[in-house]
Structure formats: structure tokens, C-alpha cells
Amino acid sequence: MLLSSIEIAPTALVPPFNWSELYGNNHPVELELGCGKGMFLKEAARLNPGVNYLGIERAGRYYRQAVTRLTRTGLTNIRFMQADALDVMDRWIPPQSIQTIHVYFPDPWPKKRHHKRHIIRPELLALAARSLVDNGEFRVATDHGVYGAAIRNVFSECAPLFASLPWQEDSPDRLPTNYALKWQRVGRTSWWARFQRRPGEPGRTRLA
Numbered sequence: 001m002l003l004s005s006i007e008i009a010p011t012a013l014v015p016p017f018n019w020s021e022l023y024g025n026n027h028p029v030e031l032e033l034g035c036g037k038g039m040f041l042k043e044a045a046r047l048n049p050g051v052n053y054l055g056i057e058r059a060g061r062y063y064r065q066a067v068t069r070l071t072r073t074g075l076t077n078i079r080f081m082q083a084d085a086l087d088v089m090d091r092w093i094p095p096q097s098i099q100t101i102h103v104y105f106p107d108p109w110p111k112k113r114h115h116k117r118h119i120i121r122p123e124l125l126a127l128a129a130r131s132l133v134d135n136g137e138f139r140v141a142t143d144h145g146v147y148g149a150a151i152r153n154v155f156s157e158c159a160p161l162f163a164s165l166p167w168q169e170d171s172p173d174r175l176p177t178n179y180a181l182k183w184q185r186v187g188r189t190s191w192w193a194r195f196q197r198r199p200g201e202p203g204r205t206r207l208a
């Protein structure tokens with residue numbers, strides 16, 4: 001099957017990414033993990049032509065919808081890869097090369113025995129800490145109270161690596177996502193948070 005110009009075929013490259021080769025420039029790079037149908041990336045890439053975006057989505061159906069939607073826009077500062085986000089963070093992202101990581105409305109896995117499947121867990125934050133530039137950001141939103149509390153806990157445990165930052169509800173960089181709009185329509189509240197990578201402390205180098 002022919003790939004769209006915004007798709008990255010994992011088999012066509014050898015990790016890690018070389019960002020300047022991938023985008024043809026040296027602009028800062030931002031990641032969205034679990035980008036679903038790509039609404040956030042479409043808006044972010046349109047508003048910020050001087051930033052390169054990479055969307056990672058595991059589910060084939062959503063991945064294809066995101067690629068189709070974004071290919072039509074003609075935006076050149078976006079790429080997509082169908083892959084597992086932790087694997088990409090572990091093997092593909094060069095240290096200290098990412099400006100911001102976005103994770104919006106991650107699957108909540110409400111049953112306790114499934115909590116180990118949460119994408120936001122200590123392993124991910126260790127990899128995020130390694131991949132972010134000093135003062136880079138991790139941005140997250142969820143509608144799920146229990147998962148929101150678990151995310152706060154994980155970040156508190158990683159307090160030497162990340163500091164919490166304020167994020168006003170009407171801030172122009174709180175962009176819509178499919179799930180944000182879905183929950184807004186039914187009047188469900190969401191929790192949005194920003195964390196800043198503290199300079200200095202090294203993150204973990206590889207997944208254990």
C-alpha cells in the first residue's frame with residue numbers, strides 16, 4: 001500500500017529519528033501520544049507552522065482517519081506513525097529533543113486490575129524526562145477522576161523531574177480534541193494539567 005507523505009513507516013527507518021531529515025528543518029518538535037483521529041494535531045499544526053508535530057496512534061482505524069484528515073490539509077509540519085507510544089518513546093526519540101509531549105484523554109482502564117495498562121505511568125514519565133529539552137513540557141487532560149488522581153500521583157512521585165505549571169481554562173493553547181468536545185457536549189468536566197521538565201536531573205535511558 002502506498003503511504004501518504006505524512007506517514008512514517010517504522011520498517012523504512014532505523015531508530016532513532018533524525019528530526020531535521022524527517023521534517024527538512026530544525027524547528028522544535030512536539031509529540032502527541034494516542035492522537036486518535038488527529039483533531040488536536042490538525043489545529044496545533046495549523047496555528048504553529050514553526051513547530052513540527054508527530055502523532056503516535058496504535059489503533060489502525062483511528063490512525064487511518066487521522067492520516068486521511070491531515071493529508072487533505074496539505075500541512076507540511078506533521079507526521080504520523082502507527083505504533084505503541086511507549087515503544088516509540090523508548091527506541092525512537094533522541095534524548096533532549098522534544099519541546100512538548102501531549103497526552104489527551106488517554107484510555108482510563110477503570111478496572112483496578114487494568115491500571116497497569118495506563119499509558120501515564122512511571123516508565124512513561126522516565127522516558128518523557130529523557131526525551132524533553134530542559135524546561136520542555138508534558139501536557140495532559142482527562143475526564144476520569146480516578147485516573148486524574150493517579151496521574152497527579154505519578155507526577156508527584158517524579159517531582160525531582162517535573163514541576164507543575166498553571167494552565168488557565170481559557171488559555172489559547174488548550175486546543176480541542178475529539179474527546180474534549182465529546183465530554184464538553186454532555187457536560188462532563190475535564191482536568192487539564194501542564195508539567196515542566198526541570199533542568200539537570202537525567203531521565204532513565206531505556207525501559208527496564
Ligand SMILES: C[S@@+](CC[C@H](N)C(=O)[O-])C[C@H]1O[C@@H](n2cnc3c(N)ncnc32)[C@H](O)[C@@H]1O
Pocket residue numbers: 033034035036037056057058059062083084085086103104105106107119177178179180
Ligand atoms: C480515548 S482516545 C483519545 C484520543 C485523542 N487524544 C482525543 O483526545 O480525542 C485514546 C487513544 O489513545 C490510543 N492509545 C492508547 N494506548 C496507546 C499506546 N500505548 N500507544 C499509542 N496509542 C495508544 C487509543 O488507540 C486511542 O485512540
